Amino acid sequence: MIQTTLACLTRTLFFVMGFQVKVKGKIASPLEAPIFVAAPHSSFFDAIISALTGMPSIVSRAENLSTPVFGTILSSLQPVSVSRQDPDSRKNTVIEITKRALSRGQWPQILIFPEGTCTNRSCLITFKQGAFVPQVPVQPVLLRYPNKLDTVTWTWQGYSLKELCVMTLCQLFTRVEVEFLPVHVPTEEEKNDPFLFANRVRQTMATALNVPVTDHTFEDCRLMISAGQLTLPMEAGLVEFTKISKKLNLKWNHVREQLDTFAAIASASKGGRIGIEEFAEYLKLPISDVLKELFLLFDRNGDGTIDFREYVIGLSVLCNPANTEETIRMAFKLFDMDEDGTITEDEFACIIQSALGLPELDVSMLFKEIDADETGKLSYDEFKDFALKHPEYAKLFTTYLELQRYQLDMLEEDDSESPEVKHSPVRKTTVPVSETPIARNKVCPEGSEEDNLSTSDKKDD
Numbered sequence: 454m455i456q457t458t459l460a461c462l463t464r465t466l467f468f469v470m471g472f473q474v475k476v477k478g479k480i481a482s483p484l485e486a487p488i489f490v491a492a493p494h495s496s497f498f499d500a501i502i503s504a505l506t507g508m509p510s511i512v513s514r515a516e517n518l519s520t521p522v523f524g525t526i527l528s529s530l531q532p533v534s535v536s537r538q539d540p541d542s543r544k545n546t547v548i549e550i551t552k553r554a555l556s557r558g559q560w561p562q563i564l565i566f567p568e569g570t571c572t573n574r575s576c577l578i579t580f581k582q583g584a585f586v587p588q589v590p591v592q593p594v595l596l597r598y599p600n601k602l603d604t605v606t607w608t609w610q611g612y613s614l615k616e617l618c619v620m621t622l623c624q625l626f627t628r629v630e631v632e633f634l635p636v637h638v639p640t641e642e643e644k645n646d647p648f649l650f651a652n653r654v655r656q657t658m659a660t661a662l663n664v665p666v667t668d669h670t671f672e673d674c675r676l677m678i679s680a681g682q683l684t685l686p687m688e689a690g691l692v693e694f695t696k697i698s699k700k701l702n703l704k705w706n707h708v709r710e711q712l713d714t715f716a717a718i719a720s721a722s723k724g725g726r727i728g729i730e731e732f733a734e735y736l737k738l739p740i741s742d743v744l745k746e747l748f749l750l751f752d753r754n755g756d757g758t759i760d761f762r763e764y765v766i767g768l769s770v771l772c773n774p775a776n777t778e779e780t781i782r783m784a785f786k787l788f789d790m791d792e793d794g795t796i797t798e799d800e801f802a803c804i805i806q807s808a809l810g811l812p813e814l815d816v817s818m819l820f821k822e823i824d825a826d827e828t829g830k831l832s833y834d835e836f837k838d839f840a841l842k843h844p845e846y847a848k849l850f851t852t853y854l855e856l857q858r859y860q861l862d863m864l865e866e867d868d869s870e871s872p873e874v875k876h877s878p879v880r881k882t883t884v885p886v887s888e889t890p891i892a893r894n895k896v897c898p899e900g901s902e903e904d905n906l907s908t909s910d911k912k913d914d
Contacts, residue, residue: 455529456508456561463504471626472501478633480506483562486592486636487554490584492658493574494566496605497614498621498629499596502564503530505631506594509562510553512546512583531561547583554587567651570671571608574598577659579670580651588644590636593658597630634661676712680725680761708765715761726758736845737819738805747848768844781840784850785833795830 467474489509491502503511508530515534518524533549536542553560567580574596584591598605604620605627612620621627637657643650659666718735719727729748733740751759751767759767788796788804802816823831823839840846 459526459529460504460508463500463508467498467501467504470622471624472498473626473628474501474505475628475630476505476633477630478635480633481590481592481636483558486590487556487562488550488584488587488589488591489562489564489594490567490580490591490654490658491564491594491596492566492568492577492580492655493572493596493662493664494568495571495574495596495598496607496617498605498627499566501629502594502596502631506562506564509564510560511564512550512566515542533563543583547586550583551587554589567655568671570674571606573606573608574664576665576667577655577662578666578673579668580655581670582647582651585639585643585647585650585654588639588647588650590638591654592636593634593654593661595630595632595634595658595662597632597662599628599630600624632661634658676708676761680712680716703765703769711765711768712761715764726760727764728758732759736843737816737822739814747845750848780847780851781837782833784840785836788831788836795832796836797830801831 464474489502489506491499503509510531510533511527512533512535513527515536518528518532518534533546533553534542535546550563550565553563563584565584567584568578569581570578572578602624604617604624607614607617634657637654639650643653655666715727718731719725727735729740729745732748732751733744736744738744748759749755751763753763753766785796786792788800790800790803798817798820801820802814805816805819806812806814820831821827823835825835825838826832
């Protein structure tokens with residue numbers, strides 16, 4: 454009785470506001486489809502679907518329940534509330550949706566907007582899986598606003614709720630079309646894979662709407678807002694979060710922290726992208742062949758810049774796997790040439806200069822940044838803390854180690870050959886052994902013969 458009364462009142466309210474509603478298709482019964490999935494979700498006016506379907510329960514943000522008048526009406530519909538910030542709330546929401554969907558008519562039908570946020574209706578973003586986990590038939594519902602002047606779209610960047618209401622009320626009428634597509638009954642394959650189920654329903658809806666699909670989600674919107682707050686172009690935050698987080702096992706908070714670092718590097722550049730100059734300045738290293746190689750590994754599309762998506766993928770695929778406890782400890786031992794448990798600036802400079810092939814390189818600024826307690830020596834804890842916060846250096850170091858191992862193999866190969874073959878003019882060596890010392894304690898850039906001898910004798914002892 455309450456639902457019927459609310460449905461009538463809601464339809465009357467929309468009529469008074471000037472909405473002309475056109476309905477297509479047949480509404481499924483609770484037994485035919487326990488769940489309605491509606492898209493594209495672009496406005497609070499999308500609530501017209503509730504009035505047309507008999508005021509079903511809806512999945513709504515917990516904040517909406519506290520809204521004056523509207524929150525009271527919403528509470529009477531036995532909603533499933535979800536908090537976007539609380540991961541446990543989302544888990545509980547899925548459990549509640551499943552329980553109601555499998556009740557065989559004991560609960561009202563559930564209306565879900567699977568995109569999870571409002572868009573401008575130009576495409577369908579990734580559907581969240583909550584509506585598809587219960588493995589029950591769903592009825593897709595399409596929304597269209599075929600008006601010359603758009604006064605209904607309510608996204609995170611645009612007109613406020615009050616402004617949209619005033620503009621809509623100023624129109625003589627506002628057209629809205631609601632189309633109920635045939636019920637989608639999941640196959641066995643779709644029942645076992647909610648992601649596949651959601652994608653197929655989304656594709657069916659996108660085809661009917663004649664719009665494309667995209668792998669962006671609400672989390673991308675949050676990243677875009679954060680990018681804007683960090684003075685980056687807002688589109689810099691578009692990384693297809695759900696797609697890469699699933700492939701690379703990334704968490705939202707971790708990616709958000711990486712956005713801060715990216716903003717710090719790209720702040721001086723235009724367009725929210727990192728060039729080789731900004732990359733070198735951030736690492737406090739000059740542009741060298743080794744640095745260019747690392748930059749190219751990040752620059753996946755080869756356009757000479759690194760965007761935020763490439764930066765996130767690069768850290769996850771290239772740098773973080775190399776930045777292990779074992780690698781950090783090995784690096785510390787390599788830098789600690791006199792094995793006293795600390796690294797001096799001279800020891801630090803020796804390795805960095807050798808790794809980059811720049812004997813005259815000044816590394817004092819980089820050393821001071823790592824030397825947190827300003828003692829002039831780096832402890833293992835300082836070294837490790839800096840390495841964990843700057844995983845980009847790990848790839849530089851492992852690349853250097855690979856070069857060292859390669860040259861060791863070349864030396865062993867040369868030693869096993871006869872002198873005639875070894876010094877034959879026909880033989881070609883990719884990297885001359887004399888140019889890059891390879892023993893653990895002969896890594897300093899080539900200087901005088903006496904310097905090399907003293908270093909060698911010191912370590913042989």
